[in-house]
Amino acid sequence: MNRTFLRKVALCCGLLISLPFVVFGQVHEGEHHSDLTVADTVSFLSFNDFHGAFVKDRNVPGAAELVQAVLEEKAKNKNTVVVSVGDNFSGSYFSRITRGKPLPEMFKEMDVKMSAIGNHEFDWGLPFLVDTAAVCMDYIAANIVAKEGHAPLEWLAPCKVVVQPLKNGGNIRIAFVGLTTTDTAVKTSPENIKGLDFINPVEAARVQVATGLKKDGKVDMVVLLMHIGTDMSNPDVIEEENAKRLPWVEGVDAIISGHSHKVVLAEVNHLPIVQAGVNGTHLGKLNFEVKQDAGKYVIQYIGGDTIRVAGEGNPAIDSLVNKEMDKYGFEEVLTAAENDLIHDRNINKRDYTSVGAYVTAAYADAFRKHSQASKKYSKLSVVGVNHYGGLRASILKGEVTKLRAGNVLPFQGHLLAFHFSGKELKKLLTDGRVNKNGFLQTSHLALDLASDGVTVTSVTDLITGKKIKDTGKCIVVLDSFITDGGDGYDAGLFQKPVKEFNDFNLEPTVVFIDYLRNLGGTVSVEKAPLPEVVTKKAR
DSSP: OOHHHHHHHHHHHHTSOOOOOOOTTSEEEOTTSOOSOEEEEEEEEEEOOOTTOOSOBTTBOOHHHHHHHHHHHHHHOSSEEEEEOSOOSOSOHHHHHHTSTTHHHHHHHHTEEEEEOOGGGGTTOHHHIIIIIHHHSOEEOSSEEEOTTSOOOTTOBSEEEEEEEOTTSOEEEEEEEEEEOTTHHHHSOGGGGTTEEEOOHHHHHHIIIIIIITTTTOOSEEEEEEESOBOTTSTTSBOSGGGTTGGGSTTOOEEEEOSSOOEEEEEETTEEEEEEOSTTSEEEEEEEEEEEETTEEEEEEEEEEEEEOOSOOOHHHHHHHHHHHHHHTTTOEEEEESSOBOOOTTTOTTSOOHHHHHHHHHHHHHHHHHTTTOGGGTTSEEEEEEOGGGOOOOBOSEEEEHHHHHHHSOSOOOEEEEEEEHHHHHHHHHHHHHOTTOOOEEOSEEEEEOTTSOOEEEEEETTTTEEOOTTOEEEEEEEGGGGGTGGGOOGGGOOSBOHHHHTTOOOHHHHHHHHHHTSOSOBOTTTSOOOEEEEOOOO
C-alpha cells in the first residue's frame, strides 16, 4: 500500500483522543460525557456541486439565498454541522472571471467546517487549489495520495474531527472522512493532477475507520463526505462500481454525497445517504438523536430532509455578488431564445442538443473567419465538436445575457484545430456516440449510421452538401480538453494541429459569446444547426 497514504492515516488518527465508538443504537461510554439523562438532536447540513453559482437566475437561487437558508436552518438547531461535498468554485462563468469571489466570505458566513474534494476542484490547477482554495477551506480526501517519489500532501488531510457541543451539556466527536471519485483521473487535465493518485474509495474508507478512527473508540460518529455520485433510481443508490460497498464499511454512520447532481435521501444497509442537487438548489439534512445517560451516549438516526433553497437572500453576500456583476458587465444582452434549449445530462446526454449545435457552429465559424487569408482551407469542410460534459447549462427562453451564455462554457480552455481524414472523423464521431459521459456534440452534418445505431458510416457537410470521403481532408475544431485523452477520448486522433489557427489562443467561451452577439437574430430549437442522423435498417 502507498506509504504516503499510511503516513496520512497515522497523522489523522494521532490527532484524535481515545473515546469509545458506537453505531446508531449502540451504547457509548466516555468520561467526557454529561451524566444527565437527556436527549439532543445533532444535524448535518450539506450542499454539494455549488459550481460557483453565485448569481440568482431562474432555477439557480444564488449565493445569497443559499447562505440565508443555511443560517435559518442553523437557527432552528444550534447542534448543526455545515459541510460541503466539493465542486465549490469552478463551473460558472461568473466564478471563473472573478476567481471564485465571494466564496471565502460565503463559507465563513455559513461556518462551513470542511469540504470534500470534487473533480472540478482541480480545474484551475493544483497551485490554485493548494495556495488559494485550501487556505480558506479545510479540504479532506482519504483516497487522494501522493505518488511514490512526490512530496506528501501536507495541505490535505484524509479526515477531520469536529467536536460538537450539545445544548444539554457535553459534546460528541464526529469524524468526517473525505472521498473523491476516481473518475477525476480522466475528468481533468493530467497537468492539474500531476503527482496524485486516486485510490479505491472503499479501501481508503475501511483503513480510516478500522485502522484509525474505530480502533479503541476514538470518536462517537463517522461520516463519509464523498464526492461520488448517488442516484435513487439506481438499485444500489451509489453509482460508481468501485464505491458500491461503502455502506457496508463497518463503523460508518452516514454518507453525505455529491457529484451526480441529484436530490437523494435514501438508506442502504440501514445507513442514511443524502445529496442536495446542484448549484445550491437544495440543502441536505440528516438528524441524529443523542441521548446522554449516566456517562453513556446512545446515537440514533431519526430522519432527514432535502430542503429546497428559496426565500430572502443574505444582504451582505448579495451586495458582494452585485458588485462583481456590475464590474464585468455580465448583464449585457447578446440575443434572445425563442424557446428552451435544453442541455442537461439528466435529460439528454445520449443525444445531440441545440446548445451543442450552436456552440460547435461557433467554433467552425471562428476557424473560417481566422483563416480567410489562407486559400488552402477554403475548400475543406470545417467541423466543430465539443464533449458533452464541457457544456454546463441550458439556454432558456428569453434574453441570453453574457453571463447566461458564459455559463454554457464556464471552463477555461483553448480552441484548437486539427487536420483530419474522413476516416478519422468517423472514428471520432463514433467514439462520441458511445462515450459514457454523453454524445460528442457537433453541427451542420448529416450522419449515416450502421444498423447498430452507433457506428458512423458516412458524413456529409450540410453547408457544402458534399460527402467527406474516408481519404478526404477536413478540419476539426474543438476545446482542448479531450485532445490529450480527457473523458477517455483517443488522443492519437489529435496529432496534426493547424498551427496558424492554434497560435491565436482563442478561448471557447469568448468565441461563443461573440458568435451570439453577432448572430443577427434569435436562437431556437428549430433554427439550431443540429446533425441529421439516419440509421441503416437491419436486414
